[in-house]
Amino acid sequence: MKPVRTRFAPSPTGYLHIGGARTALFSWAYARRHGGTFVLRIEDTDVARSTPEAVQAILDGMAWLELTHDDGPYYQMQRMDRYKAVIQEMLSQGHAYYCYTSKEELDALRAEQEAQKIKPRYDGRWRPEEGKTLPTPPAGIDPVVRFKNPKGGAVAWDDAVKGRIEISNDELDDLIIARADGTPTYNFCVCVDDWDMGITHVIRGDDHVNNTPRQINILKALGAEVPTYAHLSMILGDDGAKLSKRHGAVSVMQYDEDGFLKEAVINYLARLGWSHGDDEVFSRQQFVEWFDLDHITASAAQFNTEKLLWLNQHYMKQLPAAELAAKIAPRLAARSIDCTTGPSLEAACALYVDRCNTLNVLADAVEVFYCNIEAQPELLAQHLGEEARPALTDFANALADIPWEIPAIAATIKETVGKHGLKMPKLAMPLRVMLTGQAQTPSVDAVVHLLGRERVITSIKKYL
Template sequence: MTRKIRTRIAPSPTGFLHLGTARTALFSWAFARHFGGDFILRIEDTDEARSTQEAVDQIIAAMKWLDLGYDEGPFYQMQRLDRYREVIASMLEAGTAYHCYCTPAELDEMREAQRARGDKPRYDGRWRPEPGKVLPPVPEGVPPVIRFRNPIDGDVTWDDLVKGPITISNRELDDLVIARPSSVPGQVGTPTYNFCVVVDDLDMQITHVIRGDDHVNNTPRQINILRALGAELPVYGHTPMILGPDGEKLSKRHGAVSVLQYEEGGYLPAAMINYLSRLGWSHGDDEVYSREQLVSWFDGTHLAKSAAQWDAAKLNWVNGQYIKATPDADLAPLVAAQFARRGIAAKADDHLARVCGLFKDRCATTVELADWAQMYFADVSPSAEDLATHVTDAVKPALATLADKLATVEWSKAAIAAAIKETLAAHSLKMPVLAHAARVLVCGRAQTPSLDAVLELFDKESAMKRLRAF
């Protein structure tokens, strides 16, 4: 291709940006970046009844969180109505579109009769102009739709970037409605999705359309409209859907939720990009790689023909790898944000960074990291079971000794470790017995990293107060 590569993502603001659309955006973005092209954001908001500003804001916020920067846009279809009407007027003049005065009741009757005959329900072309054909008289008071005059003969064939050659007969396609009725006599109503997307792709010089394979049936219609307009066709690539672990369509119970809920759930955007890119694309056996590597590899090949399967455990593993590799100082504000959602105030300072560094190897998300770190910023409530199991009468004298020794030492890991060792020797105890009891009191749980490392990051006064509370 000699033209500059231009891709787009065109979500509808009838809902939030979900995983499938995010993956499509990612593939389109990576493809454009690989070839030094442009990536465009378009908001397809012609469904006025269901489109909301809240959804628009969420889509843009999700794109920002994923760091899928777009070069142009966002463009809004409802701001381009004059352009669509201009193109429709030219098509009416050229005879590639026409007015249809069928009422909804007539269309229902038409389809019922076709079903009764065993035919595929479709528009029968009764208002389609043909040489020598006498059209019905225009009914009074019926606002018309405008239909595209689809070719009757021949096939539509394209070489799909993912699926390979696809051919659909024009006889399978009826005359598509490209503009809805208007309440204003003589005016073209709101154009439909399949028409607007064609004009947008034409005007925005889109060279590659990467989208879900639920759009395969739209593609021959859009190709025919583009040909009617004398336009150069883009390359189409239709990626299979993402399935849940049970092989069914991804649903909310699997994770088909707003992308931004993954931010709240403690996932890193780089990890989400990494994981989403592996759903339907691969580079050998590579599992964890950078955005830069993804861009350098993503040339449109190795896109899977079969559906990808969502695996929450695999996402957690990938996210855990990114958390381990993230500098402690960069994790601190993410954990502070998790605290803020819980009503806990904490500064993203060096202390919180050190806390993150102590626990991050144990965590798959920043929510889990905040769960660990919370002991330093909020009161703990050991369970009755842990207290009964670990803070026994047999260990309480040793806890008192440890508290006395810690009260007099410099608050450092080495000094704390020495005080613990001396206490164990004085009471002839093994480390787990004393450590578990101290952890339950100070940390609210029996299992943590080494006791000296955990205690060192506490404020000494707070740690002593908790240690003596038995």
């Protein structure tokens, strides 16, 4: 068995989105699983749409997900001399030929074929054949180079995801492999790259299935070994439609900005079209140990935002308090909130993490401990009844003399509501609003403890 070599080959015309990230993850994991090599290749031949910013966005996304490549990155624009040399070899060996058909002729051909209701395709008028006399090349036309696709028979491969696929060669016309200005085309460059880089397994989206028979024929003409292909099914949105920006098909870096942990994103991506029994939660290391191509489903995967949020909360709850606080601090700093002037950020995060499914939601929750909170009059009026005012006054006075510990605070709350004949919510609800501006918080005794004696007493008396 040859050493496994996989590749991720994005086109830098935009960010690294969820579909691309899944392809990168599966390619990376397969190489890791088999002790192989993961190659990064930037397919930047679309000069009009490729940008340095998009290249950096891809590199940033992979770095955040920690999908470290072993070889590369290679840039196709830096390999132009190699492509042109191979094209010359193919021309000399009879695997390719010059085609002088003008755009007007091609348009007329297409119109005629459409009128006859046949599939539009190049008719091979400049293809060299035994016993065929080619016309004299016209003046003023720079020819393209076409690949001499085999006639008759079929091209077939055993796709690691979709199973046996067979395409008749009669369905494939002679592909342009170099434009009139000499620049090579996508399908040709991919073949030379996979050949030169020794790629053994091509894991990519199933939008490339139609390219595969053409690439196999080119590879065979080059005398190259054909890799194993695994075409991943598309990803659908929550509503079953093709994943798009409105579903959240945004840059993976947006997930970082939105407060998702990379561990959760990796775990979730791994389950988009692949499974290991009923396992839902697993580490990156477990994924690498388990990953294979046999358990990738051929049916479309459906993105489930609620599942991703659930996973993210799970991973947040697993983080040590100090590590969680270290992720929240810069989010508060970005809001110009100084978290060094209030209670322990670690304690605040630990108190609220069970209620929050993203880092941003957690930052929203704990910022009340570091800001001057003003309770909304409407909310306060809704929860602060007249019968609670004397009880809150007694509670504030009692806080001045008790040990500042949660059991002592809880006992004081219980004693106060008992003394005034109140049910717990009659005291706890207005107390929450006074202290945090919110009607819903974790256990009120824990909130009181975290805020500190002086701030709690001052806040209660301000509203009474």
